[in-house]
Amino acid sequence: MSGNRWLIYVLTALFTGACSPRLQPVASSPAPVEKPIVKVPEAKPPVKVEPKVSLISLLLPFDLDYLDKGYNNNAALKKANIAVDYYQGFKLALDSLTTFGYNYKLQVYDSKDLPSQAHALAYNAQIRASDLIVGPVFPVDIKAFTAVLTSVRKPIVSPLAPASPATFKNRNLVTVNPPLEYHAWAAAGYITTTLKPKKVFILKSGYSEDNDYLSPFKTAIDSLSKKRIKVNQLTVVHGQLKVLEPQLSLTEQNIFIMPSTNQAFLIVTLRTLDSLGKKYPITIFGHPSWKDLTYLKAELLQRLKVHITSSENINYKAPETLSFIRTYRKNYHAEPTVYAIKGFDEGIYFGKLLADGDDGLKNITRNDFTGMHNSFHFEKKTGLGWINTHVNVYKYSNFALKQVK
Numbered sequence: 001m002s003g004n005r006w007l008i009y010v011l012t013a014l015f016t017g018a019c020s021p022r023l024q025p026v027a028s029s030p031a032p033v034e035k036p037i038v039k040v041p042e043a044k045p046p047v048k049v050e051p052k053v054s055l056i057s058l059l060l061p062f063d064l065d066y067l068d069k070g071y072n073n074n075a076a077l078k079k080a081n082i083a084v085d086y087y088q089g090f091k092l093a094l095d096s097l098t099t100f101g102y103n104y105k106l107q108v109y110d111s112k113d114l115p116s117q118a119h120a121l122a123y124n125a126q127i128r129a130s131d132l133i134v135g136p137v138f139p140v141d142i143k144a145f146t147a148v149l150t151s152v153r154k155p156i157v158s159p160l161a162p163a164s165p166a167t168f169k170n171r172n173l174v175t176v177n178p179p180l181e182y183h184a185w186a187a188a189g190y191i192t193t194t195l196k197p198k199k200v201f202i203l204k205s206g207y208s209e210d211n212d213y214l215s216p217f218k219t220a221i222d223s224l225s226k227k228r229i230k231v232n233q234l235t236v237v238h239g240q241l242k243v244l245e246p247q248l249s250l251t252e253q254n255i256f257i258m259p260s261t262n263q264a265f266l267i268v269t270l271r272t273l274d275s276l277g278k279k280y281p282i283t284i285f286g287h288p289s290w291k292d293l294t295y296l297k298a299e300l301l302q303r304l305k306v307h308i309t310s311s312e313n314i315n316y317k318a319p320e321t322l323s324f325i326r327t328y329r330k331n332y333h334a335e336p337t338v339y340a341i342k343g344f345d346e347g348i349y350f351g352k353l354l355a356d357g358d359d360g361l362k363n364i365t366r367n368d369f370t371g372m373h374n375s376f377h378f379e380k381k382t383g384l385g386w387i388n389t390h391v392n393v394y395k396y397s398n399f400a401l402k403q404v405k
Contacts, residue, residue, distance in 0.1 A: 053103045054354035056094075057127045059135030059145070060087055061113035079113055082137070082339050086159065088332050089340035090134070093347025102355040111136040115144035122148035130154060131354055132361070134346070139163040146170040155361055156385075159346055160339070162311070165384040173385035174364070176346060176376070181216035183288045183309040186391035187257070188220035190307070190405050191285070192229065197255045199230035201244060203269060205260035206235050213259035213287060239268035241276065248280045253305075256284045263295060270296075273304055283307065291394075291401065298399040307395045311388075312373040313403065314341060321372050338373065345371030 060083035063076055087108060094104045107126060111118050118141040121127055128149070134157040136142050142158055146168045149156060155174050158165075162177035191200065200221065204210050221229055234244060248254050256273065260266060273282055283305040290296055290308050315321060324344060328336040336344075349369045353361050364386050369376040377390040393405040 051101070051103045052355075052357075053105050054132070054351070055105045055107070055130045056132045056134065056350075056354070057107045057109060057130040058087060058090065059109045059111045059118070059121060059127075059133065059137075059141075061137055061141070062110040063112045064110050065112065081337075082160075085337045085339040086137075086343035088328070089336065089343025089345075090347035091343075092328060092331060093344045094351050097348065097351045097355065100355075102351065104351065104354070109135075111141055111145075113138060113141060115140050118142070118145040119148060121145065128152055128154070132350055133157065134159055134350070137161065139167060142173075143168055146173060155350075155364075157346070157350065160342065165381065165387055169383055171383055171385055174378070175385065175387045176342075178311045178388050178391050180212055180288070182387075182389050182391050183311075184213050184217035185220040186309045186393055186405075187285045187307070188217055188224055190393045191255060192221065192224040194405070195253060195255060195283070197229060197253065199232060199247075200255040200257055201247075202231060202233040202257045202259075203241075204233060204235045205262050205265040206237075207260065207262060207265075209261070210259045214257075217257060217259070236265070236269050239272040241269075241272050245276075248276070250280060253281045253283045256282065258284055258286050261287050261289050261293070263293075266293075266296065270300060270304065274300060277304055285309075298396060301396040302399060305395065307393060307404070308401070309391050309393055310401070311391050312338070312342075313392065313394065313401060314338065314373050318372070324372060341371075341373050345369075345373055349376060 061079045062083045063080055091106065094106060098104070107130070109121055109124070109127065111121065118136045121136075122145045127133060132155055133149075136145050137160050139161050142161065142163070146156060149172065150170065152172070154172060156170065156172050157174045157176060158168075159176055162175075162179050164179045164181065165173050165175050191197065202214060202217075204214070218231060221231060232244075232247065234241075258266070258269070270284075273284065276282060285307045288309050288311075290301075290306070291310060316325075321341075324341070325336055328334070328340060328344075349367075349371065353364065353367060364378050365380055367376075367378075374388075374392075375390045376388050378386040379389050380386055392403050394401040395404050396402075
């Protein structure tokens with residue numbers, strides 16, 4: 001074996017008789033048999049497999065040209081800060097994933113918050129070759145960018161804007177922040193399954209913006225309750241609610257839906273509801289942006305049992321959040337903003353999907369995720385891409401928001 005030649009020869013003995021003069025038969029020798037030569041294949045050196053490198057393009061509104069001119073523009077600086085914070089959080093996430101052996105190449109582009117710039121970037125060959133595109137950030141820029149990239153089958157992540165994907169109509173779009181209609185469905189779901197009222201009151205301000213929330217809410221409440229919950233609508237003028245008093249219950253919670261964000265309307269109407277609350281049990285569901293309206297005082301919101309929906313609520317006492325803050329400070333010598341936290345969560349989520357290969361992004365609807373600021377549960381909508389539909393419900397308690405669903 002082992003490649004050496006060897007042969008086996010069989011020798012036979014000749015036997016002769018001694019008793020007779022006759023010719024004795026002679027046994028002939030058989031032909032030698034040659035065994036096949038067995039060769040052991042030479043060991044080939046292992047093929048060196050290059051690690052997969054995922055190419056990611058970030059399109060963020062740094063607006064560097066404008067800032068270089070030295071203008072002191074607060075709006076421009078605010079957008080630049082958003083871009084920087086998001087980038088640093090996203091990059092920190094990729095750096096964390098590389099410790100597991102994953103590899104990424106990150107390309108960063110300045111979208112300048114200009115639709116014309118976003119439109120031009122859509123023709124960039126390096127961006128088109130990316131495994132994942134994140135950005136632009138603002139809706140007008142997203143629309144200009146996605147209008148060009150209609151056939152390129154690469155995921156385009158809308159990282160911060162909760163704008164409805166129907167605005168863009170791009171099948172490759174990934175909307176991370178749930179649009180307003182999913183907040184309306186979450187509120188309707190909680191009212192239907194938890195509070196179970198016989199009727200709800202919708203208080204309108206008279207401004208058309210209310211319909212962005214009201215239309216999906218009415219659809220949701222009718223669908224989820226099978227129209228067993230009666231919906232009463234009233235356009236409130238100067239906080240006058242006397243017409244509703246005969247319909248209010250003295251013993252059961254009276255559920256009010258208030259989709260407005262108009263300051264004058266809210267201040268006057270909530271004051272009236274606060275007075276009614278001394279006699280009638282009142283629970284209010286407000287617009288998700290109420291949590292950012294500083295003129296709405298927590299004491300009042302708590303007395304009125306105000307509920308709001310939210311797709312982000314960071315627990316700054318959670319161990320993972322504290323760990324992130326320490327790492328961010330160490331790397332960037334700054335405090336992380338909510339945009340840095342969002343950047344980190346999205347970097348971890350999409351970076352891991354890329355590392356899992358093509359199946360990761362193709363199966364995004366089966367890859368849920370819980371981050372520091374929100375959870376991701378994506379649904380695929382025909383012609384609109386993937387939409388994160390996860391929304392939590394909160395209630396004001398102990399002068400803070402407490403999650404109830």
